Amino acid sequence: MDIFFDRLFSGLTAGSLYTLIALSLVVVFRSSKTINFAQGEFALFCCFIAWWLTTKGLPIIVALIPAMLVGFLLGVVTERTLIRPVRRRSETAVLIVGLGLFTGLNGLDGWIWGPANKQFPEMLPSGDSDYFLVGGARLHYDSIGIFLIMLLVVGLLSLLFNKTSLGLRMRAVATNAESASLSGVKVGTVLSMSWGISAAISALAGILLVPVLPPNELDLSSFFSILIFASAAALFGGLDSVKGAVVGGLGLGVAESMLNGYATFLGGSLQLTVALVIIVLVLVFKPTGLFGARRVERV
Amino acid sequence: MTTQSADREPRAASEPSDAQPITPAGTTSPVRKHRRRLPFVIRRNSRSHVGLIGVGVVVGLAMVLWGGGFGQFNQGQLTRVMIYAIAIAGLNIATGYTGLVSVGHSAFFGLGAYTTGILVVRHGWSPEATIPVAFVVCFVVGLVVGLPALRIRGLYLAMVTLAFGVAFPEVIARFSDLTGGAQGLTIRRAMLRPPSWSGFSLSEKGQWLYWLCVVVLILVLIVVHNVVRSRYGLAMMAARDNEIAASASGVNLAVVKTSAFGLSGALTGVGGSLFAMYLGSLVANDSFTLLNAIALLTGLVIGGEATRFGPIIGAIAVVYIPYYTSDLGQGQAAAVLFGAALIIIVFIAPEGLTGAFFRVFRRVLTVIPVLRKPQPPAD
Numbered sequence: 208m209d210i211f212f213d214r215l216f217s218g219l220t221a222g223s224l225y226t227l228i229a230l231s232l233v234v235v236f237r238s239s240k241t242i243n244f245a246q247g248e249f250a251l252f253c254c255f256i257a258w259w260l261t262t263k264g265l266p267i268i269v270a271l272i273p274a275m276l277v278g279f280l281l282g283v284v285t286e287r288t289l290i291r292p293v294r295r296r297s298e299t300a301v302l303i304v305g306l307g308l309f310t311g312l313n314g315l316d317g318w319i320w321g322p323a324n325k326q327f328p329e330m331l332p333s334g335d336s337d338y339f340l341v342g343g344a345r346l347h348y349d350s351i352g353i354f355l356i357m358l359l360v361v362g363l364l365s366l367l368f369n370k371t372s373l374g375l376r377m378r379a380v381a382t383n384a385e386s387a388s389l390s391g392v393k394v395g396t397v398l399s400m401s402w403g404i405s406a407a408i409s410a411l412a413g414i415l416l417v418p419v420l421p422p423n424e425l426d427l428s429s430f431f432s433i434l435i436f437a438s439a440a441a442l443f444g445g446l447d448s449v450k451g452a453v454v455g456g457l458g459l460g461v462a463e464s465m466l467n468g469y470a471t472f473l474g475g476s477l478q479l480t481v482a483l484v485i486i487v488l489v490l491v492f493k494p495t496g497l498f499g500a501r502r503v504e505r506v
Numbered sequence: 507m508t509t510q511s512a513d514r515e516p517r518a519a520s521e522p523s524d525a526q527p528i529t530p531a532g533t534t535s536p537v538r539k540h541r542r543r544l545p546f547v548i549r550r551n552s553r554s555h556v557g558l559i560g561v562g563v564v565v566g567l568a569m570v571l572w573g574g575g576f577g578q579f580n581q582g583q584l585t586r587v588m589i590y591a592i593a594i595a596g597l598n599i600a601t602g603y604t605g606l607v608s609v610g611h612s613a614f615f616g617l618g619a620y621t622t623g624i625l626v627v628r629h630g631w632s633p634e635a636t637i638p639v640a641f642v643v644c645f646v647v648g649l650v651v652g653l654p655a656l657r658i659r660g661l662y663l664a665m666v667t668l669a670f671g672v673a674f675p676e677v678i679a680r681f682s683d684l685t686g687g688a689q690g691l692t693i694r695r696a697m698l699r700p701p702s703w704s705g706f707s708l709s710e711k712g713q714w715l716y717w718l719c720v721v722v723l724i725l726v727l728i729v730v731h732n733v734v735r736s737r738y739g740l741a742m743m744a745a746r747d748n749e750i751a752a753s754a755s756g757v758n759l760a761v762v763k764t765s766a767f768g769l770s771g772a773l774t775g776v777g778g779s780l781f782a783m784y785l786g787s788l789v790a791n792d793s794f795t796l797l798n799a800i801a802l803l804t805g806l807v808i809g810g811e812a813t814r815f816g817p818i819i820g821a822i823a824v825v826y827i828p829y830y831t832s833d834l835g836q837g838q839a840a841a842v843l844f845g846a847a848l849i850i851i852v853f854i855a856p857e858g859l860t861g862a863f864f865r866v867f868r869r870v871l872t873v874i875p876v877l878r879k880p881q882p883p884a885d
């Protein structure tokens with residue numbers, strides 16, 4: 208039983224991190240109706256900023272704030288200068304710009320900070336003795352911390368969407384950008400804010416994630432697979448649903464952990480293939496995901 | 507057809523200077539006259555058109571022969587260019603002509619390479635005999651990967667292919683007894699001996715591979731040209747431009763999309779197969795990653811989607827940009843440049859370099875199709 212709990216906890220930890228990245232995908236999708244392929248690379252860039260600040264002597268908990276601010280600015284500037292001008296042209300153009308950002312940011316990180324892997328400091332306590340036992344399994348403090356931070360972000364996002372004026376405008380744009388614009392909502396500002404918030408969440412997720420998930424170092428290719436997992440989670444829950452991202456993320460994390468533990472014929476090495484299969488199945492059989500709004504297209 | 511165009515020939519301006527319209531002197535303003543002089547208009551399949559194509563072929567052949575005399579290293583680079591041109595030409599079928607953006611073609615490239623590698627190393631096949639096998643294997647896998655394209659479009663399909671590309675190295679690692687896993691698969695030099703009928707010795711392996719790539723590239727270009735010009739190619743482009751209208755006009759979207767994806771994967775797989783012969787050692791985590799897929803896509807976008815020669819231009823960029831920038835930015839400059847190029851192309855020249863070139867070229871010289879008399883239906 209303790210092994211079961213062990214796997215459950217590690218699954219929930221990974222799931223919380225997937226949820227955070229999935230949330231950032233959802234925030235962008237709600238406003239721009241596009242998947243930001245460079246989301247993982249936004250996170251990577253901010254992680255490098257945070258890492259660089261820690262090498263200058265800042266504690267990571269302090270470095271988190273400028274990293275998130277850089278993320279926010281990166282999101283806003285990207286949306287305003289690169290995405291908005293091509294948005295109306297075609298979906299493919301946005302996609303290509305996203306891929307350009309993907310490879311460009313990845314190369315830029317390597318250019319500035321070098322391609323070697325970096326030791327990344329932990330923000331949450333993760334010493335060998337920082338745990339307590341639940342049903343014989345170790346529940347580490349950092350797992351609890353990550354889970355609580357995830358809940359906090361979800362709570363803040365819900366508050367933002369439901370209780371603030373910006374959130375109201377965001378929902379208006381998500382529902383119908385043209386009508387929102389006619390009612391005096393500055394759609395452009397809302398889009399930029401969405402991208403900024405999304406990138407800031409990614410930055411937070413990245414900084415939490417790098418020390419926890421393998422390879423436990425800051426690696427230029429860290430976020431390739433994370434993006435796939437998070438996309439699988441977001442698609443599963445429904446790309447425009449915050450609730451869906453949470454259910455999808457946690458579900459995927461736990462499922463992956465259990466599959467690794469019990470379905471040994473997979474050899475614990477086909478996680479991405481499993482994510483690929485999930486993505487395909489969801490898209491083919493239920494493209495709106497569990498909680499996504501049904502979209503109707505006018506012919 | 508030929509007789510028809512032959513008797514049109516005298517009027518159809520066989521020389522560019524003849525293309526000048528006959529206007530009564532002094533009746534048109536100079537501006538008007540100037541606009542009418544350019545572009546020169548020639549008819550497709552007219553003598554001057556065929557002549558121009560002939561000149562192009564001769565120039566192309568001369569360049570190929572010139573490259574054949576290069577030293578080992580430079581010739582190797584040219585071989586790489588051709589390998590990438592084949593792979594990008596494959597990607598062009600799906601992404602350029604059919605509009606199915608694929609961010610996972612590195613997987614087909616890798617699949618072709620591993621097909622060749624495994625057949626040569628484990629079963630003792632001669633390398634060139636594995637090319638058709640790689641084609642078939644990648645065609646079948648392409649059909650399967652193309653299946654989701656029936657329900658999924660645009661960004662979502664890109665997501666699926668992206669996941670396919672990211673997952674590929676993992677699958678290779680899983681079957682490590684066949685593929686060599688993380689250590690990679692090494693094809694020993696002696697196994698890549700040129701066949702005896704070719705007249706090349708083992709030490710001239712580079713020469714042999716160069717000419718093999720030339721032949722395969724020409725074949726691929728002809729196949730792509732013919733497919734694109736066929737009814738089937740029209741159906742692909744119709745499906746790209748407006749699915750619903752295409753479907754209403756009788757295009758079978760399911761068949762067109764899946765087989766386009768299959769053919770696309772197969773051609774890229776042929777490129778991968780040649781890549782295995784070129785490199786001699788295959789490591790999935792090195793050569794067939796997501797960044798490689800993005801490099802292929804970058805090449806296509808730079809060269810020009812849905813253009814005949816875009817893949818070659820793109821391949822030159824994909825091979826030589828990293829080569830000339832390897833000293834810059836800790837070896838990462840190529841990725842930054844690729845990223846910048848993708849964004850700049852989208853903003854400035856969405857049709858790519860080839861497309862932009864021909865857009866300017868058409869202002870100077872326009873080829874118009876021969877007018878055919880409408881024929882009554884046979885029945």
